Amino acid sequence: MAALELRHLGGDSYVIPGVVSLGLWGPVGGTVLFDAGGDESSGRALRRLLESTGRKLSWIACTHFHADHVGGCSYLKKATGCAVAIPEMERPFLEEPLYEPAFLWGASPFSALRNKFLMAPACKVDLGLSGSGLWEGTGLKVVHLGGHSPGMVGYVTPDQVAYVGDALFGQDMIERHGLLFVADVADWLVTLDYLENLEARWFVPCHSTPVEDPTSLVQATRRHLLDISDRVKTLCRTPSTRDDILGGLMEWLGKRMDPIRYVLNLGALSAHLTYLVERGEVEPLEDRGRLLWSSL
Secondary structure (H helix, E strand, O other): OOOOOOEEEEOOEEEEOOOOOEEEEOOOOOEEEEOOOOOHHHHHHHHHHHHHOOOOEEEEEOOOOOHHHHOOHHHHHHHHOOEEEEEHHHHHHHHOOOHHHHHHHOOOOOHHHOOOOOOOOOOOOOEEEOOOEEEOOOOEEEEEOOOOOOOOEEEEOOOOEEEEEOOOOOHHHHHHHOOOOOOOHHHHHHHHHHHHHOOOOEEEEOOOOOEOOOHHHHHHHHHHHHHHHHHHHHHOOOOEOHHHHHHHHHHHHOOOOOHHHHHHHHHHHHHHHHHHHHOOOEEEEEEOOEEEEEEO
């Protein structure tokens, strides 16, 4: 893995650019890392960066449980003696790696789903963060940013730098993925409204470059969610199973799927169906042992 670098954003706040951009805050003797990369090699690279800058890692503050954000936690905890915090709702997924692919598949996952992309190394959590508010003893503000993941949070430093996890995506990433993973569409839309009005000097998404004004990212992410829901509703004009709807959605997006992408996309589709059902725009229908989805 190429050497990582620290980019200064202000005060004691930094970003570590990468495939998953991470955050770093605090004095040299008590540094907080926001997320920890995708695997042990990420953890090793982060340790080298910390050592090269003479930093002592006190906490890893995770935004959510997805493996590409927490894969380095176990290694760093053992190597540095740091503590690990994550939203309480998401704590079990970091402590038991099987839960993420099982959550997506709905049962014991088959072999193609048992890999580092869906299963981070198990890591004991020291603190489960509940709700929003000041994180006592750190100076950090924890903010609920649910939607992409049920209990996802962001962290706002005293320097007014907001580390927002996977709450915001740029148009380039949206086009690359075709369908963003979402657990709760309605909650994500609330999160976007919140971020649009949050006062901060910098916003640091994990899959885009830091921005001083989040408007374009908020708009791109909101537009994607609403466009996908509209397309799902259109596909439901003919009562269809989830797999039929997903096939139509992938054809519309021009994307193909492997087993990992299939379970992620099926989960996202399910979130959009829930959103449409709760809005009274789609209903589930039983038909010969199948559950069909029909526009109203």
